[in-house]
Amino acid sequence: MADLSINCAGIKSPNPFWLASAPPSNSAYQNCKAFEEGWGGTVWKTIGEPVMNVCNRYGGLDYNGQKLMGLNNIELISDRDIAVNLKEMAETKKMWPDRAVIASLMVESDRQVWHDIVKRTVDTGVDGIELNYGCPHGMSERGMGSAVGQVPEYCQMITEWVTEVSTIPVLVKLTPNIGNIQGPARAAKKGGAHGISLINTINSIMGVNLDTFETFPSVEGKGGHGGLAGPIVKPIALNLLSQVAIDKEVNLPISGIGGISNWRDAAEFILLGANSVQVCTAVMHYGFRIIKDMTEGLSNWMDEKGFTSLDQVRGKALHRIDDFGNLNLLFKSVARIDQKKCIHCNLCYIACNDGAHQCIDLSQENGVSKTVVREEDCVGCDLCSIVCPVENCIEMVRIDDGAQHKTWNSLMSDFKAQNESLSWEKLREFQKKHGIEIH
Amino acid sequence: MQNIAPKLTHEQYEKNFAEIKPALSPAAAIAEANRCLYCYDSPCTKACPTHIDIPAFIKKIATRNMKGSAKTILESNWVALTCAKACPVAVLCEGACVFNAKSEPPIEIGLLQRYAMDEYFSSGMPALFTKAPAAGKSVGIIGSGPAGLACAAELALHGVEAIIYEAKDIPGGLDTWGIAPYKVRKEDSLKEVGLIESLGVTIKTGIKIGTNLQVDELLSKHDALFLGIGLGESHELAIEGENTPGVIGALQFIADVKREDWQNVVVGKRVAVIGAGNTAIDAATEARRLGAEQVLIVYRRSQHEMPAYGFEFDLAKTDGVQFYFLSAPVKVLGTESVTGLKCIKMELGEPDKQGRRSPKPVPGSEFILELDMVIKSIGQQTNAAFLQQLQDVVIESGKVVVDDVTYQTGNPKIFAGGDCINGGKEVVNAAYDGKRAALGIIQFLLG
C-alpha cells in the first residue's frame, strides 16, 4: 500500500488531506472529530481581530439540479476569543500528536501585534502557522486579508514580521483575486515564508432573485461580493497552483486548495505540484466522513500506478505546462464518430454547426439521423467530443505523422531570420506549405 | 346477475382506481428535466405522432418557464394532458429516447409533459395564443373526442367558427368515457374540454347527428363538416346466448366505470373478458379493481399474437387477471342470467396475409367456464348506419377514406380524422388528425 504521509514545509501529517481554515475547523470538537474520521491535518479557522458575523452569510450555486457547484460566503474570521481558540489548539495538538495542527492568523498591520499573536501561537505547540492574506470580504475593507494579498510589498512586510519571531513553519495563504499570482508568492518567499497555500475564495455575487431583485447571499435585502469556493473554482485553483509551482523564484512547498471534493481532485492538485491539499466546501456539504474515500481512493490509485509515496506523484504533470508559443502548430487531430456507439442525439452536429466550424454533416438513414465528420474540414477543435454524452463515442484522432514540429515561437524566429515580419500573407504561405486551409 | 361482487368502501374503490403513475414533485420534475440531453433533431419528437418539440418543452421546465413549456406542448397537441397520462410512451417518445441506446432509463417524457400541463391548468390556463380575426366561416364538428376537440381548437385559433355536436351528455369522447380511470380521470379530460371552449369553441351535447339533427341540415348551416365520430359499440360475439343478462360490451362496461359512481357499477364475482386487445385488458383490470374475485381473459390466439401492449399485459397479470389463450367462446350458458361460458380449444394454422397465424378449433376440446358475467371486447364496430347517410364519403374496411394531407373525404365539404379513419389507434393520433384536418379545412375554405 502506498505511503500517503507528507512533509509540507516541515509540517508532517499521515496523509495529505487537511481541513482548510473555515467553519469545519472552527473548534476543538470539530477538529478532533475530523481526526477521528481520518483527516491528516487541520488549518484552524483563522483567529485574530475582533469580528461579528451576519446571518444568511452563505450562498449556494446549483447547476442543472446539482446542489452546490459553488459556495459563496461573507463570513469573517473566527468570532470566538483568541484565548479560547489557542487553548483548544493546544489541547487538540496534545491529543493528536501525529496530525498536523496549523494556526491561521489575521491581525491588523502592526508589527507588534503580529509579534504578539505569533508568540502566543507558537506557545500552544501547534505545527505551523498559516497567514490569511486571502479573505476577500469584510476583513479586506479593514486593511487585512486580500488587501494584503493583493499588494506584494505588504505581503512581504507582514511575512517578515511573522518569520522574524516564529520558530515553526509559516505558510502564506494567497488570494486568487489578483492579476499575477507570482507577485505575492515571490513576496512571501522574500518575507521568509516556508510554504504557500492557495487559493482562498474568489470575489463573487451568487445571483439575483428574479422576484425581489435581491442579490444573494442577502442580509435583510442587502449584500455584495463574497468569496466563492467549491467545485466550480477548481480549474482556477489548478491554474494558479501551476503558476506558482513552476515559478523558480518561488520554489516553495505548496498546500493546494480550491474545489477539492474527492481523491481524484486531490491527485490532480498533487500532480500539479501540491504537497498537502485542503478541503472546505466538500466537508461543509457532506461532512468529515468523505475522508475515507479520499485516502482509500488516492492510495488505490497510487498502487495502480505503481507509486509508493507522494513524492513520486508530486509535480508529475508540471512539465506539461508551457506557453502557447511552444505548442506544435502542425499537430493535427480530427474528430471521429463511432457510429456503433452513437445514440443519435445530434448534439455534436448542432454544436459544430452553430458553435464551431461546420464540419459535421447530418443525414437521415431510414428515419434515423446520422452524423459524419468531414475530416478534410475538421479543425480538430474538440467541441463535438466534449458535448457528446456517450463515453468514447467521438474520439480525437491524430492524423499527422508526428514528424513535423513548428511552434509559434520558432516560426517567428524563422521569419526574423529571413528578415520578414509577421503578416497574413506570410502566415498563409506557411499554412499552405503544410496543407492547412482555413475556411 | 347470479353472483354480484360484494361492494367495497368508497376509500377502497378510490385506492383501486388511484393513478398508477403519480405526478412528479416540482423538484423531481426539474431534476428529470435537467437530465434531458436536449438532443437536436430529436428522435423523441419524431416518434411522437403530434411531433411535440419535446426537448424544448423539457428545457423550459428546467428553467421554470412553465408558461412557455405549456405553449410548446399545446402548439402541437391540444389534448396534451390526456396524452401525457394515457399515451403508450414506451412505444412512442420514451421508447425513442436516446438514453435507451445508452442502456440508461429514458427521460420520463410523459410525466414531464403532465407536470407542464398540470402547472398550466392549476395556474388558471393563462392565454397563450392570439386568435386570428373572424374569417366569416363556420365548421360543424361531429364528435367531441380528441379528434373533434383538436380540430375545433385549431379552427377557432384561425378565426373560423367551430361548433361541436356531441351525442353524449358529457363531452370528451373516449378521453372522458374510455380511458382507464387509473390513467385519466374524467376531470382531466374535462379540463381539456374547458381549454378548448376557452378558445371560443361551442360544444352542443346531447345531439346525435343523424338522429336528433340531420346531416343535410348541418351541411346547409356550415361551410364544412369534420367527422370525429370514433368507432361504435363493441362487436358482437355472434354466438348462442349472447343476449343473456350478464353479457355486456366492453365499451358500455367501461363507460359505466368512468362515471366514477363505483358503488353502482354492476360487476360479477367471476368475469370473463373475450378478446386480448388493450380495451380487453382495461375491462379486465377495471373489473378486478371493482371487486370481481376472478377475472379471465379468453383469447382465441396465443400470447404471441395478442394485440395488447406488453406493459398492459403485465398490468393485467399484476392485477391477478388469468389468461386463457387459444380458447374461443362458443356458447353463453344460463337463462335468467349468465352461469357460464362454453369454450373450445384452438390451434394456430398457417399465417394469414398480415402474417398472423389464424386459429382453428380443436374438435372435441370443448370446456366450460363457470361465470357470472361476460364482457365482449373483440373490437369496436364502425358507425356504419350513420356513415351511410353521408353522400360521397367512401368507406373501406370500415374506415372513412381521406386524403393523406388534407383529410378531405370523397365529399369535398366533409373532412374526417381519428378512430373513424384509422380503425382505432390512440388519442395522440386522433389529436394529430384533428389538427391536420383543421388545416385542410382552412386551406379549403380560405385558400
Ligand SMILES: Cc1cc2nc3c(=O)[nH]c(=O)nc-3n(C[C@H](O)[C@H](O)[C@H](O)COP(=O)(O)OP(=O)(O)OC[C@H]3O[C@@H](n4cnc5c(N)ncnc54)[C@H](O)[C@@H]3O)c2cc1C
Ligand atoms: C377502452 C378504451 C381505452 C383506451 N385507452 C387508451 C389509452 O390508454 N391511451 C390512448 O392513447 N388511447 C386509448 N384508447 C383509444 C382512444 O381513446 C381513441 O383512439 C380516441 O379517443 C379516438 O378519438 P376520436 O376523437 O377519433 O373518437 P372518440 O374519442 O371515440 O370520440 C368520438 C365522439 O363522437 C361522438 N359521436 C359519435 N357519433 C356521433 C354522432 N352521430 N353525433 C354526435 N356525436 C357522435 C361520440 O359520442 C364520441 O364522444 C382507448 C380506447 C378505448 C375504447
Ligand SMILES: Cc1cc2nc3c(=O)[nH]c(=O)nc-3n(C[C@H](O)[C@H](O)[C@H](O)COP(=O)(O)O)c2cc1C
Ligand atoms: C464559509 C467559509 C469560511 C471561510 N473562512 C476562512 C477563514 O476564516 N480563513 C481562511 O483562510 N479561509 C477561509 N475560507 C476559505 C477556505 O479556507 C478555502 O480556501 C476555500 O473555501 C476554497 O476551498 P474549497 O473549494 O474546498 O471550499 C472560508 C471558506 C468558506 C466557504
